[in-house]
Amino acid sequence: MSDLLSKVPFTGRVELLLINPEPDRMGERHERAELNLSFSGPEGDYHVGHTRASDSRMLKRFKRGTTVRSARQMSIVSVEELVEVAEKLAIPEVRPEWLAANLVASGIPDLTLLPPSTRLQFPSGATIVIDIENLPCRYPAAVIGKHHPGADAAFIKEARGKRGVVGWIEAEGVVRLGDAITIWIPPQRIYAHT
Amino acid sequence: MSDLLSKVPFTGRVELLLINPEPDRMGERHERAELNLSFSGPEGDYHVGHTRASDSRMLKRFKRGTTVRSARQMSIVSVEELVEVAEKLAIPEVRPEWLAANLVASGIPDLTLLPPSTRLQFPSGATIVIDIENLPCRYPAAVIGKHHPGADAAFIKEARGKRGVVGWIEAEGVVRLGDAITIWIPPQRIYAHT
Numbered sequence: 001m002s003d004l005l006s007k008v009p010f011t012g013r014v015e016l017l018l019i020n021p022e023p024d025r026m027g028e029r030h031e032r033a034e035l036n037l038s039f040s041g042p043e044g045d046y047h048v049g050h051t052r053a054s055d056s057r058m059l060k061r062f063k064r065g066t067t068v069r070s071a072r073q074m075s076i077v078s079v080e081e082l083v084e085v086a087e088k089l090a091i092p093e094v095r096p097e098w099l100a101a102n103l104v105a106s107g108i109p110d111l112t113l114l115p116p117s118t119r120l121q122f123p124s125g126a127t128i129v130i131d132i133e134n135l136p137c138r139y140p141a142a143v144i145g146k147h148h149p150g151a152d153a154a155f156i157k158e159a160r161g162k163r164g165v166v167g168w169i170e171a172e173g174v175v176r177l178g179d180a181i182t183i184w185i186p187p188q189r190i191y192a193h194t
Numbered sequence: 195m196s197d198l199l200s201k202v203p204f205t206g207r208v209e210l211l212l213i214n215p216e217p218d219r220m221g222e223r224h225e226r227a228e229l230n231l232s233f234s235g236p237e238g239d240y241h242v243g244h245t246r247a248s249d250s251r252m253l254k255r256f257k258r259g260t261t262v263r264s265a266r267q268m269s270i271v272s273v274e275e276l277v278e279v280a281e282k283l284a285i286p287e288v289r290p291e292w293l294a295a296n297l298v299a300s301g302i303p304d305l306t307l308l309p310p311s312t313r314l315q316f317p318s319g320a321t322i323v324i325d326i327e328n329l330p331c332r333y334p335a336a337v338i339g340k341h342h343p344g345a346d347a348a349f350i351k352e353a354r355g356k357r358g359v360v361g362w363i364e365a366e367g368v369v370r371l372g373d374a375i376t377i378w379i380p381p382q383r384i385y386a387h388t
Contacts, residue, residue: 003254004326008388039245039263050244051233054365060197061315061365061378068365069233071311071323109387116380117265117310117326121255129265131323132198132311132380171248171255171262184255186310186326188384193303194202 005119005184012111012181014122015079016104018097019045027143029097034176037126037169041073042102048073057135070168071131076120077101077164078111088158091148098143101164105181112162119170119184126173136163199313199378206305206375208316209273210298212291213239221337223291228370231320231363235267236296242267251329264362265325270314271295271358272305282352285342292337295358299375306356313364313378320367330357 017032023046032044041048052070054062062068082094082104096104105111118130136159138152145152211226217240226238235242246264248256256262276288276298290298299305312324330353332346339346 002329003251004329005254006388007254010387057197060199060201061313061321062319066319066365068321069363071364110385113383113385115310115385119255125256125260127255127262129325135196135198169263170265171260185385185388188388189307190382190384191304191307191309191379193204194200194379194382 005186008183008185010107010109010183012105012108012120012183014103014175014177014179014181015106016096017175017177018102018104020047020100020102022046026100026139027098027146029095034174035102036174037074037128038172039169041070041169045102072166073168074103074128075099075101075134075164075166076103076105076111076128078108079104079106080109081111081162081164085155085159085162089144089148089151089154091144091151094144098147099140099163103175108181108183112164114165114183115185115188117186120167121182121184122173122175122179124173124175125171126175127169127171128167129170130165130167132166133161134164134166136160199380202377202379204301204303204377206299206302206314206377208297208369208371208373208375209300210290211369211371212296212298214241214294214296216240220294220333221292221340223289228368229296230368231268231322232366233363235264235363239296266360267362268297268322269293269295269328269358269360270297270299270305270322272302273298273300274303275305275356275358279349279353279356283338283342283345283348285338285345288338292341293334293357297369302375302377306358308359308377309379309382311380314361315376315378316367316369316373318367318369319365320369321363321365322361323364324359324361326360327355328358328360330354
């Protein structure tokens, strides 16, 4: 049987692994040398769970707090895009822990623009399915504003399309610093009836 | 916070609901007036489960039988596309139960081409996330060949791009015959680095 996904002609690299132990400690940096991905998410992160409560992004479809299966188990950003965002904000750097990222990758051009249902696979077999880009919102903006007063509003505008992606765990396994990231994308085309 | 998904300017309609009670009874028609969708899939179908064993579609990424989170909980096809496939095969009809479909929709042009991460929502709140198009494979082909000798090979070739989509349950609820289907699609663009 054929596989619909095709491998892109480059691999990424895992540069940093982070967890968020508690929602109200956003912005703290908790590095890990490896991260165990289970079907409920990255071990040790408070986002772990098969389901989550729907949030303000989903108000057109769900009453706030509706239980939905989580497609936001992992937050993935890229070194290169964070540099671009920092340049746009005219600040020295945007630290990935300010964005509650779990995985910082390098070598993936326009990581945020990877198509939905793209698979990111690691040497252990661990695999993440990308649901969608992550919109810059007020929570990381507030953390950035704490470090660089005034940069919060700019972040929401300037980080759009560069703030990484969210996804869910398709196959369990460990991810280690320095791991290669193999990328599989679905057929690309534009749905015409919109 | 903004919602990345946008509603398309039409709704679909639920024309038929089916379950597959056992893998070795493929091709039998088991109609339902309503279908309960839980996070593990459509109640009563043998595909139900949070996880599944990886199959031949995934051999480039997983050893066969690896436990993966299921993105194939539901199979969705369209009345209009099944008519097109039947015309191409020069047979009177392609019955959805031959394809192990769970939901037959009408009114959704090019249903198979709906983008990955599209959300299909029903009046109860039940929501399906589309992972990817469903490739015509030898199992439904064999069922069609039993009814129309010789049509099996043609099915694999001619049904491509018209054989529906697979997806997973994002929000639980009931789906009923005649339900409207609201469709939310992610931003569309082509990833350039392939």
